[in-house]
Amino acid sequence: MAATSRTDDKLEDLRRKRGESQLGGGQRRIDAQRGKGKMTARERIAMLMDSGSFQEIDPFVVHQSTEFGLDRQRYLGDSVVTGYGKVDERLTFVYAQDFTVMGGSLSNAAAQKICKVMDHAVATGAPIVGLIDSGGARIQEGVDSLSGYSDIFLRNVRASGVIPQISAVFGPAAGGASYSPALTDYVMMVRGQGQLYITGPDVIKAVTGEDITHEALGGAESHASKSGVAHFDIDSEEACISAISLLLSFLPQNNMEEPPRTNARDASVVEGLTEIVPDSPNQSYNMLDVISRVVDDGGFMEVHASYARNIVVGHARIGGRSVGIVANQPETMAGVLDINASVKAARFVRFCDAFNIPLVTFIDVPGFMPGSAQEYGGIIRHGAKLIYAYAEATVPKVSVLTRKAYGGAYIVMSSKNLRGDVNYSWPTGEVAVMGAEGAVNIIHRSELRDAANPAAVRSQRVAEYQERLMNPYAAAGRGLIDDVIEPLETRPKIISALEMLVNKREALPPKKHGSIPL
Ligand code: HXC
Numbered sequence: 001m002a003a004t005s006r007t008d009d010k011l012e013d014l015r016r017k018r019g020e021s022q023l024g025g026g027q028r029r030i031d032a033q034r035g036k037g038k039m040t041a042r043e044r045i046a047m048l049m050d051s052g053s054f055q056e057i058d059p060f061v062v063h064q065s066t067e068f069g070l071d072r073q074r075y076l077g078d079s080v081v082t083g084y085g086k087v088d089e090r091l092t093f094v095y096a097q098d099f100t101v102m103g104g105s106l107s108n109a110a111a112q113k114i115c116k117v118m119d120h121a122v123a124t125g126a127p128i129v130g131l132i133d134s135g136g137a138r139i140q141e142g143v144d145s146l147s148g149y150s151d152i153f154l155r156n157v158r159a160s161g162v163i164p165q166i167s168a169v170f171g172p173a174a175g176g177a178s179y180s181p182a183l184t185d186y187v188m189m190v191r192g193q194g195q196l197y198i199t200g201p202d203v204i205k206a207v208t209g210e211d212i213t214h215e216a217l218g219g220a221e222s223h224a225s226k227s228g229v230a231h232f233d234i235d236s237e238e239a240c241i242s243a244i245s246l247l248l249s250f251l252p253q254n255n256m257e258e259p260p261r262t263n264a265r266d267a268s269v270v271e272g273l274t275e276i277v278p279d280s281p282n283q284s285y286n287m288l289d290v291i292s293r294v295v296d297d298g299g300f301m302e303v304h305a306s307y308a309r310n311i312v313v314g315h316a317r318i319g320g321r322s323v324g325i326v327a328n329q330p331e332t333m334a335g336v337l338d339i340n341a342s343v344k345a346a347r348f349v350r351f352c353d354a355f356n357i358p359l360v361t362f363i364d365v366p367g368f369m370p371g372s373a374q375e376y377g378g379i380i381r382h383g384a385k386l387i388y389a390y391a392e393a394t395v396p397k398v399s400v401l402t403r404k405a406y407g408g409a410y411i412v413m414s415s416k417n418l419r420g421d422v423n424y425s426w427p428t429g430e431v432a433v434m435g436a437e438g439a440v441n442i443i444h445r446s447e448l449r450d451a452a453n454p455a456a457v458r459s460q461r462v463a464e465y466q467e468r469l470m471n472p473y474a475a476a477g478r479g480l481i482d483d484v485i486e487p488l489e490t491r492p493k494i495i496s497a498l499e500m501l502v503n504k505r506e507a508l509p510p511k512k513h514g515s516i517p518l
Contacts, residue, residue, distance in 0.1 A: 021059040021076035025100030033100055038170065038193065039237050041081045041096035041104075044131045047241045048094065049085035056083040057117060063109040068140040075101045079134070080110040082117045084126070087245050090253060090260075093121040096131035099171055103135035106177065110138075111148025118155040125254035127164040129244055132181060132194075133171030149176050156183035161354040164251045168240050169194035169220075169230075178218075178229075185351055186247060186303075188232040189220035190240050196223055196230075225306040228344065233306065246301055250315035250322045251355055258356050259322035264296040267319060267495045273487035277364075277403050277428045281435070284330045287312055290362055290402060291325055294318065294491045300325065303348060308340035313348040318360065319495035324352035327362035328413070330403070337409050338369035339382040346385035349393055358396035358498055361414035364403040366435065384517045387411065391418045392514065396501035398494055401425035401472060401481065406434055416480045421504065422497040424490070425481045429472035436465045 022042065024030065033040055039047070045054055059081075062074045079101035084093045095114045097104035114130075121128040137145040159165055160183070167181035168188040178196040181187045189196070197218035204210050204217070216222060224233035234240040252259045270293050276285050292298045295316035302314040309332040314325055326345050328335035352359055368374075368383055390397070390412060398421060399414040410431055414420040425431075433439065440461045441448070451457040468474075475481040485493050 017060065017076060024077065024081075024098045025075055025102070029100035038099070038133070040100065041098040041131065041133070044170065044237065044241065045081060045083075045085075045094055045096050047238065048129065048131075048244060049087060049092070050089060053085035054083055054094075055085060056081065057120075058082055058113045061109050061113055063107040063138075063141075065107065065138075065141050065144065067142075070140050073102065077101075078107055078110045078113070079104050079138075080106075080113050082113045084117065084120065087129075087248055090248070091124065091126040092248065093117045093126055093128045094131065095128075097134040097171075099133045099135075102138060104133045104171065105135045105138040106145050106148055107138045107141055108144040108148040111145070111151055115151050115155055118152070118159060121163050122155075122159050125163060125256065127166065127248060127251065127253065128159070129248075130165075130167045130180065130184065132167055132169045132173045132177070134174070134177050135172055136174040136177040146176070149180070152180050153183060156180055160185075161255055163254045164248070164355065166244055166247065168244060169196060170237055170240070171195070172214075174200060182229060186232070187223070187230045188234055188240050188243060189223055189230040190237055191220040191233055191235055193237070194220050194230075221306075224304075228304065228307045228340065231303050243301075247315065250301065250317070250357070252357075255354055255356065261322070262296070262317060262320040264317060264320045266296075267492040269488040270294065270491045271488060273490055276487070277426065281404070281430075284334065286331045287327045287329045287335070287362055287364065287402075290490075291316070291327060294494065295323075295325070296320065304344050308338070308344045310335055310338065311341035311345050313345055315357075318491065319498060321498050322357055323360045323498070324348060324357045325360050325362070326414070328365040328409075330364050333369070335365050335404075336367060336369045337365060337383060337386070337412065338374055339377050339379050342379070342382045342386040342412075346382075346389040349386070349389035353389070353393035353395050356395060358398065358501065359390075359393060359414065360494060360498075361397070361399040361420075363399060363401045363405050363410075363413045365406065365409040365413060366404050367407040367409045381517045383408070383412070387418070388514070388516050390414055390420075392508065394504075394506040394508065396421050396498060396504050398422045398497045398501070399424065400485075400490055400494070401429035401431070402487075403428050403430060404435075405429065405431045407432075416482075419506070421501055423481050424483055424485050424493055425472035425476065426487050426490075427472065427484055429475075429481070429484070430470040431472060431475040431481070432469045436462045436470060439465055439469075 059077045063078050080097050082095040165184035166186045167184045170190050172195045195218040201212050220233035223230035276289050300316045310329050312327040312329050397414050416423050444461050448454045472481050472484050
């Protein structure tokens, strides 16, 4: 009897401790968090994971610091909830910072909890999702909290290209705390809640005199549209968590696996594509109208939708296979490649390549953006990133030229010369060094200067140039375009190209790593 009662006592003690650990910084703090319209760390995890699948790790960890009265502020589990579970039946590791414990600030103990799940994620080849809500390094701990961040950053970098890493920012991520999200593959931010900045408004005011709010400086919209730090800015916590699941559905568990495949196999022709490209070369159209007709069920998860809109990137499936789509967007700045578009697309191409996601590229690009702002900003260096990314990528690369492929931009966008595997063109495709007007002004300069009627000569020469060069057949005649296809055939052609390429193997020369022009 005595043994049983001792066991009972221990069980009761465990249950009491377990209950305490579930309360984070206490009910008053939980109420305050909810009062701000925010979910708690545990609620976020419960919403992300398949029902009942979450297994918590380290609920009894406490920090060991004693400075500044910290010994009187110990909470079971400290400021982060960690563990694993299933998202759509696939193993996923998670950590969620708990703002109710000292503002989610990162103690060394919290850092070690995060590192433990990151290590498990790498060892078992499963994605890691960080749900961020933190005042940054726990100030009272000094170097201990800083070294905690270092341990996380090191793991972020080592896990890069091995397992998918996703960060969702639900609250502040002040100071160095912003660098862990920045090192991961995807950053999502909740509008009106998520805030990322290196130095806050107070410091900025003191140093530069500039007056700016937290939201304008580091809110979701700023990072989604101005800095490009955030790939997604999302209206609510619920929508953000759904977006995490959707994103994971396109990704393999790790770099040694293929992305999951669905049963969508309909390979019939698609009406409505022929009418999209306008007759006039100067008229724009929306490339999303092409993409949505070609992908399975119109499902396209656009990445960086508000940033560098002259190029479109995102995840979709074609014939059930996960693909990364890269597409020039004629509707914004005529689809020209500038610095931001080059960097945006280059990063996406490298992500897809790292995770065995084939690339499907839709091309309508008048060239690189001219101007001193672009040249001084380093368009040569940044444009080179996109060349580098496409040239280095060994995943299947399929492209469709819908209209213009001019100049250097022709080369960049998945061209045959950069080892594009299958390159299609619509009959409206035009591969040329530059547009007709510009070309005629250069190559017929003296004739135009001496002509009695320069306008008539110019239009005749433009017509000749268009007739001879502004079509896909010169490229197709050299095998640089594999076939000229009717727009309605686009989807079945891509499906069969992806099928043909399914076992593609291509290796780069052995090296430690390349030296991408950063
Ligand atoms: C310790 C912290 C803390 C921190 C917040 N708290 N941040 N405790 N270390 N970094 C505590 C607060 O003291 C408070 O405790 C509780 O958390 C809630 O914070 P509030 O300020 O009441 O909340 P709110 O008004 O919502 O403001 C949140 C906040 C603000 C914007 C995050 O707390 C803030 O600015 N914190 C400091 C941010 C910061 O400068 N962090 C260090 C960055 S440097 P009580 O008990 O009073 O309620 C850094 C270096 C990393 O991170 C370097 C790695 C390379």
